[in-house]
Amino acid sequence: MTTQSEQKSETVIIKKYANRRLYNTQSSSYITLDHLAKMTREGIEFRVLDAKTGTDITHQILTQIIMEEEASGEQMLPVNFLRQLIGMYGNSMQGLIPHYLEASMDQFRANQLKLRKAFEESIESNPLAKLAQQNIAMFQAAAAAFIPGAEAGGETAAAEPAKEKPAEGGTREELDALRSQMAEMQKMLDKLAK
Template identity: 55%
Template sequence: MAKSKAAGESETVIIKKYANRRLYNTETSSYITLDLLSQMTREGREFVVLDAKTNEDITHNVLTQIIMDEEQRGKNMLPVNFLRQLISMYGDSMQSMVPQYLEASMEAFRKNQKQFQDAMQGAFAGGPLAEIAKRNLEMFEAATAAFKTKGMPGFDMPTVATPAPPADSAEKDDEIAQLKAQLASLNAKIEKLAP
């Protein structure tokens, strides 16, 4: 049964698979490939694959074939140990619980992935990670200015203005001083190596 979609999105697409293994998209009235079905899956498009002769739902088999094709292309996501454990569950008394468990696990993984992505995007907009990124940028600019000040034979750096450190940043000043000292030491070693 097709799920209702938001305005602008279509219902579940019916794909028919013929005996010659060709897939026919009834929405676009065109033949398609497994690669296109894979792309539709990534885009979140709902589809059902039906055997054209018997009208049997073979979506599971086709999705499994897509996974096998991806694995054969070297995009292995399923570890051998996981596959062995999965195979060993067939015929086991717990077999009926495995699909629900895997589905719930994958849903939890997707939610965690989304939360992580949202957190990373938010981190650079504000918050503690944004402050760390800002400090790292200031230290990089100070290091670049140190290279420009000391100069290296045959190496011209563009001029970078060193930002004025905030008044309450004694710790930052120490870190910058340490970086400058390390850069000066490296610069001296490089000058010794230069002919």
């Protein structure tokens, strides 16, 4: 578990100069708002300080990134939400809004992670998903049998049946094996459909 002092030492300091250039003190290089947006998406903590005064201007820079994202066609904030948000400035509830929005976003992210995990677990235990994987492997094997060099483009696990090169007369046997596999799969699908 990281302590608060360790977290602060992990925070990247960005200095903003009067000429509007941003300087990453960790990498010793000039960066852009796009770099900061990418750092944010990657979960990298940073603080932006005015190079002359030392004032923390992280909030302003993050707001500027949102403005640029919204202007570039990546609009995520509905007009009605923006109107309501603007209407809250100066309101007696203004102090509660940041905490409410932060808690709502944290809850949204937690729900998103739970949903993703549940979806992944359901695929692993789903017989239809396993059947789909078998179908993909079978089709890749069939493609390898009929199209020279097709097995090179498939996934290693799924294309293993295609790796064995048949002897001169082996293609007929392969086709018969594929047909019997397809018939078995059709039976399984029919049982699942009932």
